[in-house]
Amino acid sequence: MSVATASDGAPFAQQAELDSNADNAIPLREVISMAEKVTAALKPLVRSLDKAMYRELKDMLDSIEALRGDLSKVDPDDIFSRRIPEMGRELSAIVSATEVATNSIMNIAEQVLAADKSDPAAYGALVEQHMMAIFEACTFQDLTGQRVTRVIQTIEVIEERIEVLCRMIENNQITPTASKVSDTEKRNRARLVKGPANQGEGISQDAIDSMF
Amino acid sequence: MTLDKNMRILIVDDYATMLRILRNLLKQLGFENVHDASDGKEALRRFETCRYDLVISDWNMEPMTGFELLKAVRANPETAGTKFIMITAESATENVIAAKRAGVDNYIIKPFTTEVLRGKLEAVFHQQVA
Numbered sequence: 001m002s003v004a005t006a007s008d009g010a011p012f013a014q015q016a017e018l019d020s021n022a023d024n025a026i027p028l029r030e031v032i033s034m035a036e037k038v039t040a041a042l043k044p045l046v047r048s049l050d051k052a053m054y055r056e057l058k059d060m061l062d063s064i065e066a067l068r069g070d071l072s073k074v075d076p077d078d079i080f081s082r083r084i085p086e087m088g089r090e091l092s093a094i095v096s097a098t099e100v101a102t103n104s105i106m107n108i109a110e111q112v113l114a115a116d117k118s119d120p121a122a123y124g125a126l127v128e129q130h131m132m133a134i135f136e137a138c139t140f141q142d143l144t145g146q147r148v149t150r151v152i153q154t155i156e157v158i159e160e161r162i163e164v165l166c167r168m169i170e171n172n173q174i175t176p177t178a179s180k181v182s183d184t185e186k187r188n189r190a191r192l193v194k195g196p197a198n199q200g201e202g203i204s205q206d207a208i209d210s211m212f
Numbered sequence: 213m214t215l216d217k218n219m220r221i222l223i224v225d226d227y228a229t230m231l232r233i234l235r236n237l238l239k240q241l242g243f244e245n246v247h248d249a250s251d252g253k254e255a256l257r258r259f260e261t262c263r264y265d266l267v268i269s270d271w272n273m274e275p276m277t278g279f280e281l282l283k284a285v286r287a288n289p290e291t292a293g294t295k296f297i298m299i300t301a302e303s304a305t306e307n308v309i310a311a312k313r314a315g316v317d318n319y320i321i322k323p324f325t326t327e328v329l330r331g332k333l334e335a336v337f338h339q340q341v342a
């Protein structure tokens with residue numbers, strides 16, 4: 001451990017002792033007394049600094065706790081490992097069901113179109129039988145309707161959690177970075193691929209006809 | 213004057229169901245010489261061995277879109293004169309304008325009826341479908 005020294009290299013205590021022998025020297029007792037007074041005067045300041053720092057740290061801790069609470073509501077594991085894959089499965093099942101039903105209905109229609117019409121009674125019976133098969137094929141709509149409802153419910157849950165994230169971003173004044181455009185999106189933009197327009201959007205067939 | 217029912221038609225769509233619907237509708241209108249392809253690239257391969265009087269194509273297909281197919285057909289002097297109808301769900305005005313500039317003969321928005329298809333065939337060939 002190093003010993004504190006005065007500017008000429010002698011330890012302070014030794015220097016004070018030497019100085020006490022000089023005519024204009026301040027006695028050691030007075031130096032100690034002054035030091036005690038300064039320390040006593042600084043105590044309230046140090047205490048107030050301690051309190052302010054404590055309050056700051058407490059606020060930070062509360063914010064972190066609140067943030068942690070909000071983040072636990074988002075539950076990304078639940079979204080990515082359960083809800084989104086489940087939604088994908090539901091949508092695939094919808095595509096398959098509509099495809100099966102469409103093919104069934106088209107098979108029936110082709111059979112009716114190709115049927116022998118020379119015997120009206122037999123043809124009528126065949127058409128009636130095939131019409132019933134079309135009704136049966138249309139039952140897919142009930143199942144796909146239920147699947148669509150489940151997908152909508154999942155989207156609503158995800159929407160709620162995104163809302164929590166948005167609130168966190170707002171409350172913490174985080175500036176979001178520009179959203180990244182995926183390669184597929186870029187490619188589709190270049191190829192003018194947007195997909196079907198919603199009702200009331202896009203150009204009508206009549207407007208197109210007037211262009212040709 | 214009526215449309216030649218034996219004309220060679222190439223229908224292009226990546227949905228087998230849509231190809232089947234188109235084939236049936238064209239059959240109902242009397243056109244039986246119908247060939248199909250599941251995207252633009254396959255359609256261009258068909259053009260290497262066969263000439264077509266009419267192409268009816270979807271827009272949104274992988275790996276080659278109907279729009280890219282249209283431009284490729286128009287860029288080749290041997291196929292440039294082929295009539296081309298786009299049947300698509302892409303109904304943005306800019307798509308229709310881009311297709312028109314690229315030389316499409318007509319444009320049909322999905323879903324469509326047999327009557328719309330008939331009307332477009334008549335408009336493109338300036339003849340009646342009997």
